[in-house]
Amino acid sequence: MTEDLEEGNLIFKTEAFLSYVVLSSWRDSIVVLKSCEKLSPWAENLQIVRRCSESIAWKACANPKGIRWQYTGKTPRSVSSPKWNDMKESRPSRNSQVPPDWWFEDVSILRIDHFVRVITAIKVKGMRYELIGAVIMHYASKWLPSLTKDGSGSGLVAPVDEGSNSSNSNGSSGSSWKGGLHMIVAGSKEDIIPVVQAKDQRMIVESLISIIPPQKDSVSCSFLLKLLRTANMLKVAPALVTELEKRVGMQFEQATLADLLIPSYSKNETMYDVDLVQRLLEHFLVHEQSESSSPSRQFMSDAKIYDGVQRGSNSNAKMRVARLVDSYLTEVARDRNLSLTKFQVLAEALPESARTCDDGLYRAIDSYLKAHPTLTEHERKRLCRVMDCQKLSMDACMHAAQNERLPLRVVVQVLFSEQVKISNAIANSSLKEAGEFHYQPLIPNRKTLLEGTPQSFQEGWTAAKKDINTLKFELESVKAKYLELQNDMETLQRQFEKLAKPKPTSAWSSGWKKLSKLTKITENNDVGSQMPNADQTRKTPRRWRNSIS
Template structure:
């Protein structure tokens, strides 16, 4: 990438990369390995044995004591004057680092490289090879190589930081991790326009070009450096070192979109199954504008130097299940606080794994709040998170309820998530202005209706949970209730044992006036709905049809539209469910029976009246006109009173049945 990196470690003005000392007490031609033992090729027999694990070194005291303060102290402070064996099992870097340090003590040239420098530096510190014993000792020379060679190179800084994984806590205490992290952060935040690339102009989809090809390629003026050129390199680091690098990058002021993109890229590499197959993870949004995917291959060529560091895409690291929780918790802690730094889909998949692996509750709650900030960007497949807390339900409905609450809190505070924009080299270092999305509630309502339809098939989902989740959004969020009706119908289908009261309670969450014509026609024929809801659907549709006819004249609407409305009305009424038709037929039959009984009573009263009048006339003929007794007068009065009462009773019944103009009176039992 930089001109200095084209040169090898031997051409960087540091003694050609060879570490040696001009003073040595024992002449030797080198070291010889025999099995697990090392011997010095010299005529003088060895007088000390250094044991490190299973490897033993047969050496001489004088070269070691003249340059190692620790060995000096071990030998002279030992009670055994003739100490022949020293055990150094805790030396950082292991036998490999001690071998290099021993060669340095004997004056044998050691070729310094980025792969061995961190272990050798820690071993020198452990052996106390300071300037107090000899000028130009191992600590001084390894420290100089780190400062002037490694930290000036992107490639070497990555390699050294990677090698520090096995050197804790020595590498931390010697500030090797901090210095390498800051060096990587400084180079990652450098404007690519100011970097002279030595291997630009390559075609797309080139994987790991050879070093000679990179040196010989001529720079292209039109070739732009991709903003994610450093993703592949930093993704090979262990999670704690990756966090250190990202923290240093944040301090340098890199844009949060790029930080979020590299976090998604790292997660796709170290958390198998987190990123969907074929979905991008190298740029915010996963919208196809990113330049890297979950497999580590690039959709746009990013150069070759960092690919040499990271290796090919087959070198995907494997992580044990016990370490995945630490990775997830670390990634959650370093996600930038800004909205849209990472995609909502990524947050939901991270939340799924966090719940599955029982991550820290505080971090999970923070992650849920982050999802609530971008909830309108969520997809249905990402919301279907299984319930891992031994609940009866298949999906974690309570989790979605909390996410919805966080969204409503953010929406009420006026901080809706803006529309995502893909980053590019142009806006990578310049701030851009983003507008809020006014249709967030509507999108969330559609998403929630789809989620309710999916989870309603679970027979263990209680009616209360369904109702609470359906009523969580305000009524203004739903301009149409078709999606909610589908969810209700799906719940009724999966729960056939609901009582009539529970069905009515379930249907209260739906507004029949917001159903489309197709939904109304379906609801009118849906036998699972309560009869009252069907009547409401028919009535609301009739009102809408009447309003449409009254508000639009025949000239404006046209004859075909009027016929269509009438046809839809007939189809709607004819499509009444069988249960509704049977109920209406039973009620009509009862009305006809009452009318028939009323007619029978009227006929019987008429017959009784005729018979009474006939008896009266016969009695009048038999009685003498002049002989009127008190009994006769009383009978006539009683006859008049009974006739008047009977006429009033019959008139009252007829008036109620036929709605006559006579004033109805109080009903009482007639005289038979």
């Protein structure tokens, strides 16, 4: 079989066929690489997989203008395969330009290990990271049905995969794959991707995570979150899951609420995985902090302009994330198993500057109070501390003033902050109009100013003023009652001290007391015997009195 025996032997002819026929054709390179799935590890040892992968990568990275491209004429998406053997024929016209993703469908039929080899070779060739991320998303949509099943377990069906079919019936499987390849290469819309078992999907997810380009916008945040949902469902290696969470944190501001509602696949009692969203938010804040502390870029000539643009983009990203987190809290607050601590930690994770308005946070708090009616007064106050009453809009303040679920102290704070804002608005408008000396008359009084304001503003001001006046009247009444009770208490205390004070005693008073006692005793003893001598008895005290005096 070698050239030692005779020239043009089998090995030489096979090598020439691979080099000049198979590797020079796009379709034949994919067919041979697909056939190598049944010949592992022999095909790997003979370098056939490496050579086919490099051939496919070279053709995918080549200039598409040299490819003869033919459309079927039905729809722009249904196109025929490029003919690499007929490159010297007629050039494509201006109206039949080759799309940059012409090779996605053909590469997506490969097994995951061969697909990784092809993508790795394409990266070495220097293809743009946007196209590499796009082909990864296209491959995942073909082989991972759980990405399009809303993350439910029904997407994980487990029939026999293609490898087991090929081992049982080589002839039938080979013909079916060949026909399927021909249909894909010819531009048919039929899908020949087999359904993968759940155990094989774990390997696909791990492989896709490892080949995602490191650039920020190489893949969409929605795809990363769906991939993260599938990874948690399939129990992927924790190190890869952590890496994927960091990638999501880099572009967390691009996420949507539907993507964040990831079910909890662990033994947690909550319906949604709140801890996962907490980790994603932490990765986002770490990434934003590292970007803000990084040195300015060299291509910006003015450092101040760059700093302003960077701060503006960071603040906008944090505002979008704050709105997203508030919407997520409103959704998960309906879960009765969600603890107050988790809700509070997630709500306070963002800095205060990220929220210019706390209406979304108030809506989440109200939803949590509805779902948890057994909260104590202390827990309600603790829940409402995450909200700033001064950042509520007029509609939110009116709703909060009539909300019986809120603590009374929070309602008073809302009314007070609204009164302060209205007073400041009136003062600012008065100063502004006082400075305009031309074309606008001054507003004479406050009533005229309120008449020119919208109806909702007037109703809010009237309701707030009425509630504040009621509270003031009640406070004055309590003060008056307190002063009255205090005066009564002082009067009673003075009377008690006066009664409890001992009277002063002297020799004269004690002598008179003894004399009166002696007189009473004498009168009681001599009542019967000395009745006729009543006049003498009456004169006796007078004699004693004269003698004492």
